[in-house]
Amino acid sequence: MVRIRKALDGLPSYRPGRPAAPRAGAEQAYKVSSNENPYPPLPGVLEAVMATAESMNRYPDMFATGLVAALADRFGVPPEHVATGTGSVGVLQQIVQATATEGDEVVYAWRSFEAYPIVVGISGATAVEVPLAAGARHDLTAMADAITDRTRAVFVCTPNNPTGPVVGRDDLAAFLRRVPEDVLVVVDEAYREFVRDPEAADGVEFYREHPNVCVLRTFSKAYGLAGLRVGFAIAHEEVADALRKTAVPFGVSGIAQRAAVESLAREAELLERVDALVAERTRVRDALVAQGWEIPHTEANFVWLELGEKTLDFARFCEDAGLVVRPFAGDGCRVTIAEPEANDKLIRLAGDWAG
Ligand SMILES: *Cc1c(COP(=O)(O)O)cnc(C)c1O
Numbered sequence: 001m002v003r004i005r006k007a008l009d010g011l012p013s014y015r016p017g018r019p020a021a022p023r024a025g026a027e028q029a030y031k032v033s034s035n036e037n038p039y040p041p042l043p044g045v046l047e048a049v050m051a052t053a054e055s056m057n058r059y060p061d062m063f064a065t066g067l068v069a070a071l072a073d074r075f076g077v078p079p080e081h082v083a084t085g086t087g088s089v090g091v092l093q094q095i096v097q098a099t100a101t102e103g104d105e106v107v108y109a110w111r112s113f114e115a116y117p118i119v120v121g122i123s124g125a126t127a128v129e130v131p132l133a134a135g136a137r138h139d140l141t142a143m144a145d146a147i148t149d150r151t152r153a154v155f156v157c158t159p160n161n162p163t164g165p166v167v168g169r170d171d172l173a174a175f176l177r178r179v180p181e182d183v184l185v186v187v188d189e190a191y192r193e194f195v196r197d198p199e200a201a202d203g204v205e206f207y208r209e210h211p212n213v214c215v216l217r218t219f220s221k222a223y224g225l226a227g228l229r230v231g232f233a234i235a236h237e238e239v240a241d242a243l244r245k246t247a248v249p250f251g252v253s254g255i256a257q258r259a260a261v262e263s264l265a266r267e268a269e270l271l272e273r274v275d276a277l278v279a280e281r282t283r284v285r286d287a288l289v290a291q292g293w294e295i296p297h298t299e300a301n302f303v304w305l306e307l308g309e310k311t312l313d314f315a316r317f318c319e320d321a322g323l324v325v326r327p328f329a330g331d332g333c334r335v336t337i338a339e340p341e342a343n344d345k346l347i348r349l350a351g352d353w354a355g
Contacts, residue, residue, distance in 0.1 A: 011117075030324065032338050032346070035221055035300070037223070038338040045259050049228075049262075056255075084232045084252050085233070104123075104151075105125060107128045107130060108127070108154065108157070109143065110132070113157050140171050161302070169201045187216065188216045191301060192222075197299055215233065215234045216232075217231065218230075218231035283343070284303060284347060288305075302334050323345050
């Protein structure tokens with residue numbers, strides 16, 4: 001028997017959203033379980049990727065110099081403060097590897113992003129999960145209370161996956177005043193581009209004032225590059241440097257780097273698509289609320305349906321009708337805002353279920 005580290009015992013497995021099964025008859029099936037962007041890549045991005053593919057016999061630029069420079073420029077930060085990784089989950093793994101191991105603690109809200117317990121579990125550190133407050137929001141007071149002298153990192157997911165609400169600017173400021181300087185606060189902003197609440201915290205603003213804040217962003221959601229695995233952190237040099245040390249060498253492929261650079265150059269066009277998704281988000285949430293559902297306020301590209309014990313039944317009901325949602329057993333379903341036809345289907349199914 002090969003000896004596998006005890007830390008891996010009982011770790012939950014990351015379950016990717018199931019592909020929509022092909023369906024008999026005319027009705028199309030939609031996969032709305034992974035918060036992907038329903039739009040295909042922008043034409044210029046696809047062509048740049050194809051051209052870059054011609055040099056796939058070469059290793060990529062290990063430190064993604066061109067992409068890092070473009071991001072530094074975009075956010076007005078020094079290039080030394082930008083570190084890339086294989087999606088922001090890859091960066092999160094680098095962060096935990098750089099900060100926590102057996103005997104240490106990592107604090108985060110729960111329920112939140114399903115990758116958190118896995119990433120922390122692999123490290124051997126202890127996860128300290130702080131229940132969400134009313135409205136499915138982070139309870140930052142309780143999270144600050146949960147910090148001990150063993151705490152090495154705190155994750156703040158805003159908007160929170162899978163529930164949707166953001167952390168407010170004032171709340172994050174008050175929280176940061178209570179966090180010791182040697183504890184890293186990771187502000188996971190995978191859905192930042194979908195945020196419209198003017199009171200929402202902006203991680204990058206906080207990073208500028210706080211050397212212990214690390215902001216996580218990704219090209220997977222708003223930018224529509226989920227399949228290419230590229231995300232990044234903005235953090236002060238000590239932290240960013242640690243992330244470069246813990247990165248998988250050449251982890252971000254050449255085509256991913258190129259696609260990200262080209263997407264940044266076409267940001268205005270991409271953000272129009274994000275605006276359309278935000279409008280759909282409002283339409284869907286309003287329709288569900290009108291049906292009597294209690295949907296937490298969402299600033300992301302998904303809605304959260306609290307279904308408790310009926311979660312798996314609802315997911316099955318939707319799947320049978322060609323809508324693959326993401327169930328979290330005993331808790332609720334997260335449904336991505338996608339193309340209008342998929343959103344219409346959700347509204348119809350949710351209405352049938354409720355009524
Ligand atoms: C989707 C998501 C990510 C990032 O995923 P990557 O594809 O690895 O960049 C990170 N955090 C949260 C909360 C997410 O929902």
